Amino acid sequence: MSRSWIWLQLLIGWLPVWALFSLMIYVAHGGDLYGAMRVALRMMVLAAILGVAVHRLTGRVPWPYPFQLRFVGIHLLAAAAYASTWLLLNNLVESVIHWRWVSALGPGLGPYLITGVWLYVMVAGVAYSARAAERAAQLRSLEARSQLAALRAQLHPHFLFNALHTVVQLIPVDPRAATRAAEQLAEVLRSVIDQPRELWPLAREWSLVERYLAIEAIRFGDRLIVQSDIAAAASAITLPSFALQTLVENAIRHGAAPRIATTTLRISAKLHDQQLHLSVCDDGEGADPQAIEAASGTGLRRLRERLALLYGSRARLELNRLAQGGFCAELIIPEQAPIPVLEPEHD
Incomplete structure (x- = not known):
């Protein structure tokens, strides 16, 4: 105040x-x-x-x-x-x-x-x-901070499992590719460990996502095409760590992984009406949004809980099946960062 x-x-x-x-x-x-x-x-x-x-x-x-x-x-x-x-x-x-x-x-x-x-x-x-x-x-803030820390602690193993699963799948097929993927994973984990924050700029989140996509590119090869449109004005906006990462993981797991055909992943970030709009869309077969959220396990559910703790009703996560085929997840959060007291302290 x-x-x-x-x-x-x-x-x-x-x-x-x-x-x-x-x-x-x-x-x-x-x-x-x-x-x-x-x-x-x-x-x-x-x-x-x-x-x-x-x-x-x-x-x-x-x-x-x-x-x-x-x-x-x-x-x-x-x-x-x-x-x-x-x-x-x-x-x-x-x-x-x-x-x-x-x-x-x-x-x-x-x-x-x-x-x-x-x-x-x-x-x-x-x-x-x-x-x-x-x-x-202060007590409510501490309680919220504890809940956020617990959610983040659950999200990290979830991300690590998905990335390691990619490396394991590559080992019998292409050991060299598996080695490159493991090296990329090491870089991702190093960046996460160096700054274990609840909030960080979109630019840092996008850097993490790019490393993760590099791992998946080794796995899928020509079967995965990534198109990105990250507005420069949006790069400095803070968002919950792993928010965009969670949406990308979800799209690859349910959009690209089940298909033999090539999947195009479109990732965009833009500012509109003092809000940050993040969208991750794929051109796969699409699925029922409720089924996708239920099948995603920890990721989307934890993301919704974190959004509620940080922003209340000012943020929302929308999951939609596209009419032309495919699936789209859109995250909308306020341009203004939430209360600083919720930012975890460094040890």
Whole structure:
């Protein structure tokens, strides 16, 4: 949350209190409403400045579980100090404005002190509520981060299995090709291990996909044609790691692998309406989207779960059978990256 947004929230929070004090002063002392609003504004500014100290105190004295009398005692003393200081500062300001000392003693002392204590309770209550909400958000973020880490940990073996399966299939047929595929796989794994991040730029994802496709090109030979159209403006957009990779694996597994004929794989990435559109399409026989998702096992299901955790309803994965034959998977995510706190920390 930006600092300017925090200050705006604080300002909005004090506005109702200022309006209430303006009305109370106007009703109690008469005069013009504008004058009452000026006096109330001065009082609220002083209360807000002292509220900074109250906010810091709530950080040093957390809400106890279970409740403790020591906690009550600390805040009783702090409330008395807050109310007394607030009253004294108000009198000092009044004295400077009127060029004469305005005594704090008198019939209005009691109501002023009670008002000061009430302001302290209000500020402390809001501060504790804000801290509780912040802790809850941090816990949700940590939980989401843990879930993402678990999903990513499951996705890596899934990718590794598919790549190793390609190498194993090549060994009895073409040992040299199997060696080249193993070398390509080593490069892929090195790039993954070097940066085990939840999010990375499309340019890095595409580099990974190109290495993977190089492995599959050794396996399929002329039976696999890859056409790519990656917009330069889209390369810097961040996306979940292995997102495009998962779609490519799925297309090869269900589009190219079952066929003897040549399969054309079309991969595109473009920006439209502040969204990144990734599509992976093949010209195979096509299949029912639900059957494809069920047969894909871990890959697509884990990708959907990661998208939900990172983007909520702002991202979607669409699977469609093409009318002219073939299958197309399209991933649509916001151009703006999700909350940075969800980015896993490096060990």
